[in-house]
Amino acid sequence: MIETPSGGAIAVDRDVAHAATALYTEHYRPLVRLAALLVRDIATAEEIVQDSFVAVHANWRRLRDSAKASSYLRQCVVNGSRSVLRHRMVADRYVLQPPPDMPSAEQGAIVQLERSAVVAALHGLPPRQREALVLRYYADLSEAQIAAAMGISRGAVKSHTARAMTALRDVLEHEA
Numbered sequence: 001m002i003e004t005p006s007g008g009a010i011a012v013d014r015d016v017a018h019a020a021t022a023l024y025t026e027h028y029r030p031l032v033r034l035a036a037l038l039v040r041d042i043a044t045a046e047e048i049v050q051d052s053f054v055a056v057h058a059n060w061r062r063l064r065d066s067a068k069a070s071s072y073l074r075q076c077v078v079n080g081s082r083s084v085l086r087h088r089m090v091a092d093r094y095v096l097q098p099p100p101d102m103p104s105a106e107q108g109a110i111v112q113l114e115r116s117a118v119v120a121a122l123h124g125l126p127p128r129q130r131e132a133l134v135l136r137y138y139a140d141l142s143e144a145q146i147a148a149a150m151g152i153s154r155g156a157v158k159s160h161t162a163r164a165m166t167a168l169r170d171v172l173e174h175e176a
Contacts, residue, residue, distance in 0.1 A: 016057070016060045016061075019060070019066060019069070020053070020056070020057045020060065023053075023056070023069055023070060023073065024053055026070075027070055027073060027074075028049060028053075030139065031049045031052070031073065031074065031077050032045050032046055032049050033045075033138070034074075034077060034078075034134065034135070034138065034139050035048045035049055035077050035080070035081050037122075037134045037138060038078070038081035038082075038085070038130070038131060038134060039081050039084050039085060040123070042106040042107075043106070044084055045081075048077055048080035048081055048084060049077055051076075051080055052073055052076035052077045052080055053073065055076050056069055056072060056073050056076065071145060071148055071149070074139075074141075074145075074149045075148060075149045075151070078131060078135070078149045078150060079151075082127070085127065117172060117175055118168070118172065121167075121168050121171040121172055121175075122134075122168065124167075124171065125164050125167055125168070128150070128152075128160050129160045129161075129163055129164035129167065130164065131150055131160075132146060132150065132157055132160035132161045132164060133161060133164045133165070133168075135149055135150070136157075136161055143157045143158065
């Protein structure tokens with residue numbers, strides 16, 4: 001039993017806590033980098049990953065195969081990133097956000113990264129194509145893992161990846 005700040009107590013399954021801790025230790029940083037590439041914001045990426053870990057931990061007993069927890073976690077991160085991007089689109093239609101007074105160190109690093117021609121071209125791709133490329137070449141996932149994370153067929157993964165590579169090639173050759 002663990003005592004909560006409100007004075008209550010909750011039961012903790014030590015095996016689940018140990019497995020979740022191991023999963024967190026191994027996958028937190030790569031998942032934050034993945035989410036940051038998708039949503040273009042480190043702080044939001046960290047929130048998405050944290051929410052995904054909470055969801056995995058809360059639903060641990062429902063996982064049929066705990067060995068697939070990392071795949072489920074990755075899918076949660078991709079879905080959370082999509083949700084954030086959809087919310088941003090709606091918010092941008094109705095509310096003008098003032099720029100921040102002072103960029104953080106993380107924002108400065110991301111701005112520097114975005115200056116890269118490849119990253120700029122990547123950001124110009126449609127969301128599904130960008131997701132397919134990031135999952136394939138950044139996260140180094142197989143077609144089957146990408147299909148599971150994106151919730152699409154392997155054929156669709158191949159199609160999105162091929163179209164994205166063609167579009168990137170065209171943009172980068174045009175700039176050169």
